[in-house]
Amino acid sequence: MVKPKQYVKNLKNKIKEQRGVFILYSLLRIMVIAALVRSLMLHQYEGAATCILVLILFLVPSFLEDKLKIRIPALFEGIIYCFIFAAEILGEIDHFYTHIPIWDTMLHTLNGFLFAAVGFSTVYLLNRSSKNINLSPLYLTMVAFCFSMTIGVLWEFFECGADIFLAKDMQKDFIIDHIQSCKLDPTGTQQVFKVNNITETIIHTASGDTVTVPGGYLDIGILDTMKDLFVNFIGAIVFCTFGFAYLKLGDEKKVASKVVNGLVLQPEPDTVGKDKNNDSEMTT
DSSP: OOOHHHHHHHHHHHHHHTHHHHHHHHHHHHHHHHHHHHHHHTTOHHHHHHHHHHHHHTTHHHHHHHHHTEEOOHHHHHHHHHHHIIIIIIIIISOHHHHSTTHHHHHHHHHHHHHHHHHHHHHHHHHHHOSSOOOOHHHHHHHHHHHHHHHHHHHHHHHHHHHHHSOOOOSOOEEESOEEEGGGOTTSSOOOEEEOSOOEEEEEOTTSOEEEEETSEEEOSHHHHHHHHHHHHHHHHHHHHHHHHHHHHOOTTSHHHHHHHHHSOEEOHHHHHHHHHHHHHHHO
């Protein structure tokens, strides 16, 4: 467990080394606190809970660095803070998901990119530090890609679960003007029954209420899910392209090297030194 004096010392060193990230973190934290106060004044307690969650999430990078003995690059840490703020404060509280249609798409693309970087970091550090493992660049980038897509799928499971069990609408619906379904086939022979040029849908409930969906048919989440997975795929492919080029070329002046070095997690220098000392002692 880190002592208070050591924690303060580590914090001061980090502020000195990553002043830009600390300024960004401070500004975002102030804005979150302001949003928290606003939510409480307007009696929007769900929004207030979201703000508290964001403040907790802001502490996760430092917690992971301390517990896992890793160093998160300044660029990656700054992107994490901006991602959390954009998703929760701007997206949920300020309703950017509704006001800016591409907001959710943009975040899912970035999510695929970032988690590919996390997957790449995990395997790359293992590959670099082990004498018995020597993975090819293609295999390493494939692992990173699969890791990112797995996280994307798990998130869609979470959204679906929230919609089913908590009556949320995380899997946003689309208005479409045509459908094709075997379920509507009157012959029961699994023929595709097509309905085109739908202008509105009228829903009758058991209680006698009528709900009209103008403009077409309400697709329940499937298109949003597939869109999210597709842009996650694009984000993962983009990072894996940089990662593969970095492993094959290895030139620090290349764009791929700058991107990867700015996003790949690194072990703490002290930890690396201790590992090397332990190895030398064992050899002796």
